[in-house]
Amino acid sequence: MENTVVTIAPSIIPKLTLRVAAYCRVSSDSSDQLHSFAAQVQHYTKFISDNERMELADIYADEGITGTKTSERDDFNRLIADCKKGKIDRVLTKSVSRFARNTADSLMYARLLKEYGVSILFEKENIDTAYMSSELLLALSGAQAQEESISISKNMRWSIENRMKAGTFIASHTAYGYKLVDGKYVIEKKEAEIVKLIFESFLSGMGKKAIADMLNNMDIPKRIDGVPWQISTVEYILTNERYIGDAVFQKTYTTETLPFVNKANNGEKAKYYVENTNPPLISKSDFEMVQKLIKDNSLENQRKKAVTYPLTQKIRCKCGSTYKPLTVNSKKYWECTKHNLGRSKCDSRRIPEKDIYEAFVTMINKLRICRADILPAAIIQTERLQMKAGGLAAKIKEIDRQIAEFNNKSFVLARLNTKGIIRPSEYAEQSGSINGCVNNLRSKRRQLLKEQDENSILSGLRTLNDLLSDIESPITEFDEKIFESMVEEITFPTETDVCFKLIGNLMITEAIPDRRRCKH
Secondary structure (H helix, E strand, O other): OOOOOOOOOOOOOOOOOEEEEEEEEEOOOOOOHHHHHHHHHHHHHHHHHHOOOEEEEEEEEEEOOOOOOHHHOHHHHHHHHHHHOOOOOEEEEOOHHHHOOOHHHHHHHHHHHHHOOOEEEEOOOOEEOOOOOHHHHHHHHHHHHHHHHHHHHHHHHHHHHHHHHHOOOOOOOOOOOEEEEOOEEEEOHHHHHHHHHHHHHHHOOOOHHHHHHHHHHOOOOOOOOOOOOOHHHHHHHHOOHHHHOOEEEOOEEEOOOOOOOEEEOOOOOOOEEEOOOOOOOOOHHHHHHHHHHHHHHHHHHHHHHOOOOOOOOOEEOOOOOEEEEEEEOOEEEEEEOOHHHOOOOOOOOOEEHHHHHHHHHHHHHHHHHHHHHHHHHHHHHHHHHHHHHOOHHHHHHHHHHHHHHHHHHHHHHHHHHHOOOOOHHHHHHHHHHHHHHHHHHHHHHHHHHHHHOOHHHHHHHHHHHHHHHOOOOOOOOOOHHHHHHHEEEEEEEEOOEEEEEEOOOEEEEEEOOOOOOOOO
16 A cells, blocks of 8 residues: 655745834924824824724834935834834835935845834835835836935036036035135135134144134134134145135035935046136245144054053043053053043042053952952842833833824824814914823833833953953063953042943942152
């Protein structure tokens, strides 16, 4: 008797309930932002709630922000992060243009979320990324959404570049020292004297920072009121060929695809050098001498910057600035960058490098001995906090529900106001109250999410525990490898103490060995 073989096809058991999120966005050029925004939130809240196979994960909404730059959309970035964390199965959005006007971005995020098992439904275009064939439709739809912007930008670039080639291009803003009169550059006498002073001072040996400080002390006005003279401003003047009567066009250029970005032209596009475009303020010989000095100084600074130290970018001052190295009488110190500009900026003091290193060695040896008493308990406590955080999900969902209710009230209120059913003063009062409640709820939500996300701290504590267990005997001198692997930040809570922030958010304070701090 022959054996009977029956092939049983693999079955895919669908999730009984999909965790669905919605992404809403209102363009900055919308004439009725609040109304449209509230309508989208209300629509998705009701749509998801009415579907028994769907569970509302969250409503992600960016208001009054450009759609061409995803980096400026906070809730969009939060949506992507939550998808990566496995909190969402499906995303609903109004259209491709509401999700991303850039075709590359649309495809990139669609593919990215698909890798995490998340599909996107674009309602207007009826595109569902759950099906492979939708990717082509998504590309076409995204291309239509951006084509008009690209076409307009292309025509403008063509017109501007032709005028640059002909030497007839006139910028909308003039260089400091000039003004535009009937489309021509005319010398602004008071500003021109300042330009000459800047060149003379640099040629006499003054640095760019010293020149900026001098101009600020002289209360020399800039083009923008209230903005002080800075090193970058002085350098721009010293390197601007306008002051010898010439011009270089297309020093910057705008990218040809969305999102349009203005970039420095480092050879990607042609530049056009045009002579005698305006009256000169500086002689060519002085200008060339300044360029040589700047080049020589730049090479020297690059040589200095090539030297890095273990403490670089690690020390944080109470004023918020970082510390930089300083050598005095062959002895290495670390000093706050703001204090270096003047004691009135920051009253912190220099710290000998050897004192920081010695404090680190002492701290590591103490922590190595006490490791078994400190870290395992801290790890267990953090794990318990994470377990408790599991109960935060219900609280977060309740806050989401309340936010949705308030958004619904805001939508109704906006319609009543539009139809003139309620007085403007009454609308403003009630709308302000609703916005206040929503802001408070969002604040609570952020705090709960912070409590819920302890993964990095727990991972850091475990890594720190492993690193310390590998140190079999006390260290006798500063170990750069150990330092780099454990220390995230250094602060000085008092004049005699140094605080090391280690991975896992562990803070340990150690006394500075040499308490006779330098009082410079």
